Amino acid sequence: MHLLSIAIPGASPVPRRLRASTKHNQFLEPRQTLSIEPSAELLTVESGCLALSHYLPDGRRQISDIVGPGRVFSIGADCRAESLTYSSVMPVDMPSDAYVSQGRLMLARMQAHALLLGRKTAAERVATAVLDLARQFAPRDRPSRPSRATFILYPTRADLADWLGLTIETISRTLNAFKRTGLIAFDRPERITILNQPALERAAGGTTP
Amino acid sequence: MHLLSIAIPGASPVPRRLRASTKHNQFLEPRQTLSIEPSAELLTVESGCLALSHYLPDGRRQISDIVGPGRVFSIGADCRAESLTYSSVMPVDMPSDAYVSQGRLMLARMQAHALLLGRKTAAERVATAVLDLARQFAPRDRPSRPSRATFILYPTRADLADWLGLTIETISRTLNAFKRTGLIAFDRPERITILNQPALERAAGGTTP
DNA sequence: CGTTCACTTGATTGGATTCAATGCCCGTGG
DNA sequence: CCACGGGCATTGAATCCAATCAAGTGAACG
Numbered sequence: 001m002h003l004l005s006i007a008i009p010g011a012s013p014v015p016r017r018l019r020a021s022t023k024h025n026q027f028l029e030p031r032q033t034l035s036i037e038p039s040a041e042l043l044t045v046e047s048g049c050l051a052l053s054h055y056l057p058d059g060r061r062q063i064s065d066i067v068g069p070g071r072v073f074s075i076g077a078d079c080r081a082e083s084l085t086y087s088s089v090m091p092v093d094m095p096s097d098a099y100v101s102q103g104r105l106m107l108a109r110m111q112a113h114a115l116l117l118g119r120k121t122a123a124e125r126v127a128t129a130v131l132d133l134a135r136q137f138a139p140r141d142r143p144s145r146p147s148r149a150t151f152i153l154y155p156t157r158a159d160l161a162d163w164l165g166l167t168i169e170t171i172s173r174t175l176n177a178f179k180r181t182g183l184i185a186f187d188r189p190e191r192i193t194i195l196n197q198p199a200l201e202r203a204a205g206g207t208t209p
Numbered sequence: 210m211h212l213l214s215i216a217i218p219g220a221s222p223v224p225r226r227l228r229a230s231t232k233h234n235q236f237l238e239p240r241q242t243l244s245i246e247p248s249a250e251l252l253t254v255e256s257g258c259l260a261l262s263h264y265l266p267d268g269r270r271q272i273s274d275i276v277g278p279g280r281v282f283s284i285g286a287d288c289r290a291e292s293l294t295y296s297s298v299m300p301v302d303m304p305s306d307a308y309v310s311q312g313r314l315m316l317a318r319m320q321a322h323a324l325l326l327g328r329k330t331a332a333e334r335v336a337t338a339v340l341d342l343a344r345q346f347a348p349r350d351r352p353s354r355p356s357r358a359t360f361i362l363y364p365t366r367a368d369l370a371d372w373l374g375l376t377i378e379t380i381s382r383t384l385n386a387f388k389r390t391g392l393i394a395f396d397r398p399e400r401i402t403i404l405n406q407p408a409l410e411r412a413a414g415g416t417t418p
Numbered sequence: 419c420g421t422t423c424a425c426t427t428g429a430t431t432g433g434a435t436t437c438a439a440t441g442c443c444c445g446t447g448g
Numbered sequence: 449c450c451a452c453g454g455g456c457a458t459t460g461a462a463t464c465c466a467a468t469c470a471a472g473t474g475a476a477c478g
């Protein structure tokens with residue numbers, strides 16, 4: 001992980017699993033798994049990036065969502081939340097209408113993702129993912145959508161593969177194909193710049209997240 | 210559709226689209242699309258079977274869930290509900306805790322389905338689907354799970370394909386393979402009997418819905 | 419009685435996986 | 449300082465699972 005060179009004194013060799021604190025903020029370093037007792041039902045991401053994942057008995061993994069700042073999520077029985085970078089999460093008590101609307105958002109995202117997993121080609125999946133991650137992680141100076149955004153791609157190729165139902169190699173090939181075609185640019189694997197958003201959206205199969 | 214031979218006088222050539230009635234029950238014949246104004250946010254299936262589906266601009270379809278009696282669902286922006294047989298749905302006003310738990314159920318189902326779509330093989334998907342549909346549509350004389358259940362498979366091969374992210378042919382081949390192996394039986398394509406549930410569950414990849 | 423629609427089955431193709439090798443960055447320790 | 453090893457990414461070649469293409473069957477229906 002060379003995304004951030006923040007020095008955290010003596011933080012490297014700690015247990016990789018964490019219990020939800022009784023009350024407030026929760027700070028995570030990269031690749032920590034959040035295991036929560038149902039005390040805190042709803043959590044919000046203050047900063048950083050989490051992956052919500054599910055496993056088959058034999059180890060196959062499916063990431064159901066990548067969650068960025070401002071997003072609300074909850075983790076239940078067979079759902080794990082893992083930080084993809086230094087992150088901070090916080091329990092939230094919501095007014096019930098906000099609760100409902102957040103639930104709707106989660107559902108809508110999951111349905112869109114099912115459409116992606118069930119019916120989109122590899123290129124369409126990767127394009128969709130890049131646009132989604134740009135929306136979540138590109139700095140938005142203006143309320144408008146960033147048309148030439150650079151952002152940090154927190155998920156690794158392996159994470160993307162497990163999110164999009166593909167393999168590491170296919171992710172790499174597709175991203176580099178997009179680079180060759182001039183849709184995106186990157187020198188380091190995790191700093192992505194969108195060069196041609198309309199074309200990317202077309203490549204995504206016509207559904208903007 | 211030869212699932213039921215109920216005669217509905219002069220019902221065949223009617224408009225295929227229906228508005229939600231102001232108040233109570235809503236009766237649907239096979240292959241009717243339910244389009245709802247947000248008046249009735251939450252609906253429950255009294256009888257029959259519905260498919261919730263999403264489309265890409267070019268017509269590719271993904272069914273996100275197959276909903277049977279007792280289930281609660283809602284349809285939003287780009288989500289369509291289509292009856293797969295004679296069905297009856299009803300708006301529900303829920304106490305907020307029930308609302309929350311139903312939302313959780315939907316989310317959990319969608320996450321399990323994402324795992325299926327992203328990481329399971331064709332055989333695992335079909336096995337999972339058969340078990341899920343048996344749970345929803347097999348008559349449950351006892352509170353226990355039916356270990357030798359016969360049930361009506363309301364979705365066609367095409368519906369199953371669009372639900373499981375496969376093609377009609379793969380669905381057909383896989384079901385017939387299960388039949389040859391003695392996991393299930395069927396003479397008519399839509400009357401399925403589970404002969405060996407443990408083996409089916411193993412074939413499903415180890416996650417029981 | 420011909421048409422249609424859903425399903426089945428076989429032959430072939432193809433997109434993504436798998437297998438395999440290499441490069442790169444970085445932290446570690448001799 | 450530099451050799452070493454591990455993790456992640458890239459790239460090429462071979463393989464395979466499911467898609468596509470192509471008939472053929474059978475039940476329902478006008």
